[in-house]
Amino acid sequence: MGPNQAPLFPIRIFKISLYYSVFFYLFFLIFNTSFTIMGVDVGDFLKQYLGAFFGVYLTTTFKVFSVSLFLNTTLFTLVHLGFYFVTRKETKWFLLVGTVFLIQSLALFQSMIKFPQIYGEFFFFRYPSFAPFLYFLTDHISPNFLSIILALVCLVFLGILVINVYLYKTKESFFALIYVLVLTFVHIHGLYWIGILFLSLVLWQRDRYQNIHIKTYGFLFGFLMFLFILPNVWLTISSFRHSKENGKPPIFILSADSLRYDKIGYKINGESLTPNIDSFKNESFQFHDHHTTIPRTFPSWTDTLTGKYAMDHKIRDMFPSPDEKQRIGSSRYPTLQQILKKIGYDHFAIGSFAADIFPRANFGFDAVFAPNFNARIMTMQRTAETQILVLPFLLGSWFSGGMYLEELDGLSTWGDGDRLLHRFRSIVKERNFSPYSITYFSSVIHFPYTPAYPHYKRFTNHDYYGKYKYLKFVDPTESNLPNKAEISQIRSLFDSAVYAFDQEFGEMVGFLKEKGIYDDAIIILTADHGEALYEDVHGQGHGEHLRGESVTHVPFMIKFPKSDFKNIEEENFYGITSSVDLVPTMMDYFKIQLQSEYPGKSLLPILGEKSWKEERFVYAETGIWFSDRGDHFFQKQRIPYPNILSLHQVVPEEDYQIMITDPMYRETIAFSKHRSIQNSNYKLIYIPTREGVKFEMYDRIKDPLNQNNLYPNHPMASKMKEVLYKTVVKWENASLAGEYLIPSSISDINEN
Template sequence: MMTLMGPIQAPLFPIRVFKISLFYSVFFYLFFLIFNTSFTIMGVDVGDFLKQYLGAFFGVYLSTTLKVFSVSLFLNSSLFSMVYLVFYFLKKPETKWYLLALIVFGIECLALCQSMVKFPQIYGEFFFFRYPSFAPFLYFLTDFISPIVPSVCLLVLLFVLLGTLLRQVYFHKNKESFFVILHVLLLVFFHIHGLYVIGILYLALILWQGKKYQNIHIKTYGILILFILFLYLLPNLWILISSFRYSGTEGKPPIFILSADSLRYDKIGTQINGKSITPNIDLFKEDSFVFHDHHTTIPRTFPSWADTLTGKYAMEHKVRDMFPSPDEKQRIGSASFPTLQQILKKLNYDHFAIGSFAADIFPRANFGFDEVYAPNFNARIMTVQRTAETQILLLPFLVGSWFSGGMYLKELDGLSTWGDGERLLGRFRSLVNERKQSPYSITYFSSVIHFPYTPAYPYYKQFTNPNYYGKYKYLKFVDPTDANLPNSEEILQIRSLFDSAVFAFDQEFGEMVGFLKEKGIYDDAIIILTADHGEALYEDVHGQGHGEHLRGESVTHVPLMIKFPKFYQNQTKEKDFYGITSSIDLVPTLLDYFEIPLQKEYPGKSLLAVLGEKDWKENRFVYAETGIWFSDVGNHFFQKQRIPYPNILTLHQVVPEEDYQIMITDPIYRETIAFSKHRSIQNSDFKLIYIPTREGVKFELYDRKKDPLNKNNLYPNHPMASKMKETLYQTVMRWESASLAGEYLIPSSLSDINEN
């Protein structure tokens, strides 16, 4: 006799299916943990480094393992649940366990193939360091398979599931069918928002309640389904409702600092096969003031941004490398070194930072942002990443390449191999939709151009050689212990990857500018395009990377374009400025624009004074210094010139009191690093480099225009040599309070500084 429950009375998620998913999850988790775990990062063995903190960090490691396994268990249980529902409604509830497991495995393999085509860089270590014999399979996928193909296969499976469920609802409008619709909607909702803990609790509740779902009134199911659908719409509704709280204020335009790590000035407008690799930036130039000779003060991300946003030199605020000590990083945002964001807060501006892995510097110091949508960086997060990366069947879900998702482990935002800008653009659009033309700023920082140069599909194919099959096919592996120079074919491939990454960022930039135009914000906004530093790409003897030396133009020369509101922009016709400028000019320029009196002396200059001009009236000099040397091996010229200190793995310390941040805390090492820095002073025509060595201080002087690669040292015989040397010493002694010992500059230490 048929009842209101339909012809089948079995639970919709029986304990048998959960046991299958549990055994499946445990098996594959342990399998990949055993056979895919590595203490190598980009070819560098960090085993000894991990041992330094593994004892004190063991509890964190266990919680990390539990966290990653919990995500795997929820995802696998969800897939088994939905696959089982198809067989359940086909009246085959006793389907063999291996058939269910085979189907789920097939779904995950399709998702993996789709993810490998879209983000092959994420799987680079697996295919090139751990199991290189499998690399031809990755080549085959990326050469011949579009990510659309596995996506279509997955969509077909999804339609089979939905079709089966809709058929059940159509023929059996009962509690059972409505419960299944609610069940699937909940699982998908948990997946989209990464709510794996709530998802596991929900599945446990189903197992505990058994058939009790049949006791809920059918109208209640209808209300619950409508409520869940409302939850799907809630984020967009919230943004719409929230936007009514904000309105534009005259004289306080929104500010957008749109930047990319490692973007070189000379790449703007570069032609390949007759087409520019930056078409969107080229269009933006027409609306902007362009500063053609703009330089960063230090070619490392953390100190560069600290300089840019405080308007002060790293040698003064003391954040001079990527791993500042607690005392050093606390100076950023202090009364002595307020950031641009903190100063504009007095004008009721709200501030937001958006970025991928290189933007991990923003949560690590008080830059003055109200919200930071960027990853953090510490040993705990690095452990989560390394654990998650072993689970290659799980990775497609963690990076959101399979039907949304991507929010399970926020630590994955910090993967250096995940160069997808779409997730950042989504956050950008949401903020703009909410804030519109109210007083706010967004600092957008893309990492796609930073090594290992990881643009997503199809951009990694944009300029690279399709017939190249080596370890640099998808990304530039970085191994500071390997001093060997790539061959000419590999160098060409690495440069092509870099150009492809520049093109990928240009597409991100075009999306943002286009969205601002669509929303009617573009004309009245301040939009700034810049970068934290450039990149050496094997020009002459310069090697690859940044922060190691100051030779050539590639590592400090970066773009700067500023589009002011339309009424202000149109006051002058001349938009190209060729005089030398510095990243420390941004703060005084914006303070000048908002007519905020300077409370302290800044080393930079307001650029408003030269808008409409082509050059400075005076002979201006700008300063730069190197970062920390990551490696103590190699045959590069800068390794031969430098004062040696241990490599970065030896210098690091994990500081539990600072949320397990990785820092260099030893004051002796910190003073050695500061003392050993190469420093430069340059104007529009010449560059002088100060190089302390164990044999004494060496100087190099180069003609920037005639000798941009800095091959011919003019020191000491050129007439500018003594003038520039004197200017360099005066600059350092003034802003660092450094002292002299012979020709050596002795930096002031943090303990010598009186904040009062």
């Protein structure tokens, strides 16, 4: 005969959990709220936004608190069950609170070691006096050690539960088992509303679990086990719906934000930053002098996937207006995905925070597994980040989870690639050899350079204990250089992030080989732009200027199916190429006729060559300047306009997206852009200022940092200027006012 029956979830436990949740929620909301985003103070903007959309803020707060309440209540009830099955007595409230707080603290410490960047603002912007504690954790404790402790806590609890089921076989013990399985399922899938309803039902029913027949518990156990394996079962069944089609290989565009060309194969103490990419390039065609058309993510990807210049399709910054966005995917500007859709391809996008561009426009993907970006989501992120005791559970840094708030996928400080790789593997398992493409876009290399444990330690200085130990945001208003030790640390963080992406790349390629897909697939490696890292006067970041090689020069490699081009021995091409070459190359491969003129070239005809037979020029332009302050060289060489916080608007009709909608500002931004034309040897930069147009010309081979201006005396100067003007006049329909290029307005264009 078993022990006395009693409610397993008494109202007392819920009250303790509720008081605990309210106290810590308000405590952290008051003492851990910051108006700093990516290192920039946006307090005035957020205050204005919260006043205009206070209802959105209330909804956000309610959602975050609901998740927090569910997680806390789950922990309290599980701790209560553990004590109850051991002592059969009512546990003191302070013992319950202390145990839950200890578990959450251990989870927090584990998460801080694994993702210290996520907690960087807390330790370096809000409470820097606590930073030594973070140093101690990351220097001396492995997250695996804390994971083992937490796992042992779980095992002890499960052991207590299993022993009770085995010894007593009562309805009470069976109900407890079902109870734990339901909460586990809810946690894994982030279904907190179902969890709250389930807890409410249990609270309402109290001890009525005794009225359920014991055989019913067996049925419920089997049903829950089926739910746990259902995703894999469904994936297997779904894979039978997709089959291989000759001539239509799977396509994988694998990319990383800010990946510089010169980091491929770069060695530190004899160790390459990119061992997996190094192996891949031996099996692919490599284009060594490849350049992006614009070093900002949204317009760069639009150029790459439409094959048209930003000055043509008008997506020229990160905050396009509704009428600019709707041009993507139109009959005049179809994307590569939309073109291949017509021959039977399905398309998927996977990415972390910088991939928020893909849900914001019609790129032609059938499914996008990437975060969105708008003011509502920013508010959700800021609110959730304050709750540091539950943040580890929201991130899934231990014991699964991580699906409660999809908005957290857009955290710029969360550089963990495991969640992206899981999505990649799931799609590949389902689609196998069928016609589909995956565009994979990692943000781990984008500032603030956030590789997870152990990668952030790989190349950084163990003895450095400054504010850049774990991350470095770009502050567009700051023009003072960090000191030598800080610059070294920042570059080492970047290198560690490159290594982290290489590990992701290796995981993907290895999985494709394991599934037998690699040999038959088209695999493309590239990046949207590079990154300046304090070379000469170039500063940190991308998009502000076109000097040097670091911001536009990116890797570009293509591996075709093994049966294609197998007789071509030369796999290295050194002539200059552009990101707008991808679309014509793929259309050439699939024998799809071009419906309009493209500025890029198909690269298939030059496979096996080392360079172009004719002279080729490629175009690039700057992005938007986020700040109108600072002593940077480019701030002295520009036509000023207001900073980004003054330029943009939150548009409720567009799901609270942040956009630049004023036509005057959009045209000013376009008019003010620096532009360049370059060939394999020289680069010419067009710089409009209020004092007139200035030109800079550099020898790319002898002067890669662009320090010695050759304009106007070099023999190539006039020819390159002529090519630049012809290119802009042709593709932008620009006009001339003296030496100024006057961009066409979007209102002047007749859309087909």
